[in-house]
Structure formats: C-alpha cells, structure tokens
Amino acid sequence: NAGVTQTPKFRVLKTGQSMTLLCAQDMNHEYMYWYRQDPGMGLRLIHYSVGEGTTAKGEVPDGYNVSRLKKQNFLLGLESAAPSQTSVYFCASSRGTGELFFGEGSRLTVL
Amino acid sequence: AQRVTQPEKLLSVFKGAPVELKCNYSYSGSPELFWYVQYSRQRLQLLLRHISRESIKGFTADLNKGETSFHLKKPFAQEEDSAMYYCALSLYSGAGSYQLTFGKGTKLSVIP
Numbered sequence: 001n002a003g004v005t006q007t008p009k010f011r012v013l014k015t016g017q018s019m020t021l022l023c024a025q026d027m028n029h030e031y032m033y034w035y036r037q038d039p040g041m042g043l044r045l046i047h048y049s050v051g052e053g054t055t056a057k058g059e060v061p062d063g064y065n066v067s068r069l070k071k072q073n074f075l076l077g078l079e080s081a082a083p084s085q086t087s088v089y090f091c092a093s094s095r096g097t098g099e100l101f102f103g104e105g106s107r108l109t110v111l
Numbered sequence: 112a113q114r115v116t117q118p119e120k121l122l123s124v125f126k127g128a129p130v131e132l133k134c135n136y137s138y139s140g141s142p143e144l145f146w147y148v149q150y151s152r153q154r155l156q157l158l159l160r161h162i163s164r165e166s167i168k169g170f171t172a173d174l175n176k177g178e179t180s181f182h183l184k185k186p187f188a189q190e191e192d193s194a195m196y197y198c199a200l201s202l203y204s205g206a207g208s209y210q211l212t213f214g215k216g217t218k219l220s221v222i223p
Contacts, residue, residue: 042197042215050208090155098145098201098211102155
C-alpha cells in the first residue's frame with residue numbers, strides 16, 4: 001500500500017504562475033485535507049473534502065482552489081502564485097476520525 | 112481564536128531525563144485530542160489519542176479538563192525521540208465532518 005502520495009515533491013515557481021498539486025490515496029478514505037506548514041505557524045488547514053465531489057474551506061483558503069472529482073484524488077491549485085505561498089504542503093486522508101494519514105509533503109518555492 | 116496552544120517552540124533535554132511537552136486547548140464541548148509526531152525526513156504520523164489512554168513509545172498523555180491541558184510525557188528521554196511534536200484538537204465542522212486543528216508544534220531535541 002502506498003498510502004497517501006503527493007506529486008510533485010518539489011517545485012519552484014515564479015510569481016504569477018499557476019500549478020496543481022496532486023494527492024492520491026489508496027485507502028478508500030472519504031475525508032481528504034490540504035495543510036500548509038510554515039516555520040513557527042504549525043499546520044494550517046487550507047481546504048478539505050468530506051467525499052467525492054465535495055470541498056470546503058479551511059483556515060487559510062485564499063489563493064487556493066481544490067477539486068475532488070474522484071474519491072482517491074484531491075487536487076490543490078494555485079492560479080496565480082505569490083511569494084507568501086512558499087511553504088511545505090501536506091495532504092492527508094482519514095475515515096473521519098482524528099487519525100489522519102499524511103503524505104510526504106510538497107515543498108513549493110515562489111520567487 | 113487559537114484553539115490549541117503549545118507554549119514551547121523548542122525543548123531540549125538530556126538523554127534519560129523526563130520530558131513534558133505542554134499542550135493547552137480551548138473548546139467548550141467534549142474535546143478529542145491527539146499528539147502527532149514528525150521525525151526528521153519522515154511524514155507526520157499519529158503518536159497517540161486521549162481516548163485510547165495507551166502508551167506509545169513510552170509516551171503518555173492525560174486529558175485534564177479542569178486545566179484544559181493534554182500534556183505529553185515520557186519518564187526517560189531517548190535520542191530517537193528527537194522530533195517535531197504537534198498537539199491537535201478534533202472539531203466538529205458540520206455535516207458529519209470533523210477537522211483537526213493543530214498547535215504550532217514543539218521541537219524536541221534530546222542531547223546525548
């Protein structure tokens with residue numbers, strides 16, 4: 001079992017460029033999440049999904065969009081990247097309990 | 112409003128010394144609390160949850176509703192305990208779904 005897989009693992013963007021982070025899970029989990037991790041800020045929830053075709057805003061949703069067209073995939077998009085979006089992004093999935101299964105993270109740098 | 116507070120960004124202890132990582136929460140309902148750990152170059156993983164009341168890798172955590180705390184403790188620190196530790200609170204967000212709110216994390220460094 002791969003668990004939760006994120007691609008790409010590293011990416012460098014210029015301000016204004018767009019990109020999509022892909023998260024895939026093979027555990028048949030209903031719930032999926034995108035967090036960002038910044039030094040001194042901990043983990044902050046960007047968006048989440050409670051099932052295929054659903055998405056909801058988390059704590060810091062501005063500048064991001066998400067889609068959950070298939071149960072196993074949760075995409076995070078940046079339409080116009082800004083330096084403030086330089087961060088490590090983590091995807092996670094769960095059955096709806098507090099036990100989240102995390103991906104390895106995607107390090108994004110916006111110049 | 113900050114729901115989970117971890118007052119220490121960094122905690123350094125000597126090997127064999129006791130460890131206590133502090134966590135305080137703010138929640139009016141019945142809280143469900145967790146500790147997650149991130150070892151160097153590894154993904155975040157669940158360490159323990161308060162409802163299971165178990166000891167994992169020698170760590171325990173007791174929910175104290177009076178003090179709204181969920182401190183993580185270990186009597187004798189080991190070098191392999193060096194990691195980033197996050198306290199998390201599960202919040203009901205409607206429509207049968209729950210969100211985890213994380214504290215800012217405490218980096219534990221165990222000195223040989």
